[in-house]
Amino acid sequence: MSAYPVKVGIIGCGVISTAYILGVGRSQSIQVKSVADIREEAARSQAAATGVGFATIDEILADPSIEIIINLTVPNAHAEVSGRIIEAGKHVYSEKPLTVSVTQARELLSLADARGLRVGCAPDTFLGASHQACRALIDDGRIGKVLGGAASFLSRGMESWHPNPDFFFKPGGGPVLDLGPYYITALVNLLGPIRAVTATASTGYPVRRIGSGDRAGEDIQVETPTSYSALLTFVNGARFTLDASWDVWKHQRAPIEIYGTDGSLLVPDPNFFGDEPKISDKGGDWQPVDIAGFAFGERNRTLRTGREVADHRAVGVVDMAVAIRRGRPHRANGELALHVLDVLLAIGKSASDASAIEIESRCERPLALRQGTDENVFQ
DSSP states (O other), X not given: OOSSSEEEEEEOOSXXXXXHHHHHHTOSSEEEEEEEOSSHHHHHHHHHHHTOEEOOHHHHHHOTTOOEEEEXXXXXXXXXXXXXXXXXXXXXEEOSSSOXXXXXXXXXXXXXXXXXXXXXXXXXXXXXXXXXXXXXXXXXXXXXXXXXXXXXXXXXXXXTTOSSOGGGGSTTOSHHXXXXXXXXXXXXXXXXXXXXXXXXXXOSOSEEEOOSSTTTTOEEEOOSOOEEEEEEEETTSOEEEEEEESOOSOOOOOSEEEEESSEEEEEOOTTSSOOOOEEEETTOOOEEOOOXXXXXXXXXXXXXXXXEEOOOTTHHHHHHHHHHHHTSOOSSBHHHHHHHHHHHHHHHHHHHHTSOEXXXXXXXXXXXXXXXXXXXXXX
């Protein structure tokens, strides 16, 4: 096959598929050939709307020109669909989570290893400019030895604006499993794997009321905790507190704060690729960190709130494709995704069992990106 662009396919044509198609479209290294969905009409509509090819699931799996398939199905289908992709002889890149259980994840990675194929998984936001700039500061010793820190993602929830928010408040939902992958992945990129977890949880409101769409005014019974507090102990000895809640109206806490022997670091929201980190040298004033020398920090998307953010979704697939060609490890890999899943599920188990959980899985810190302003940083 020719070196570039690497042909990719997409299975799953929900809302998130548009972001991936746009992200892939910005790359010179990969190209979406076709999309498929169990609902063929959804795939045909998305293909027509975005100018890519349509295929049935069987056709996309059998297409010899497609090397990587992006799995954007619902989480409960991730293990089955990713397994089919691997059985078809193709590399798979999955939207988060990798699977819904650690056992499924291990089986998937074993299957891929036996076939000589790769597994990748979102999130890839840790490859963004702000997070790579923070990684460089830590690796260069700018804040000394990392002792600990705090991470928080706190809001009132999404029932006020999401027309069908039910699944967020059912078993398998909740803030940890929904947004936790971004935060835990960012922390593992910065500090390495996590050794142990202790957590508590609560439910702030037993009923939520839908605030928009055709179901506005309808009540939802909450069936999963909506607030968690956890203590994360890293293999390197650092200790972090993690607070995740959909019961908070307003707060002033930073997404991630890191405390070292020589200073402190404020890390931007890991749900996005950009924004400005800040560093303090031994108690000095906060100073902005220049991220201009790192790739994937440009603001290119406007949120419903009007905020401009950097959203470079699919750069993890780009890195995976380049890594395949160059014979090196890719960064948003299956081992990282398995470890993140292990930690997230351990937070829930620790909270429900009122016990400390030792994390069995381990992973390597992803390779840091060299400085540069485009996808050539992957070469």
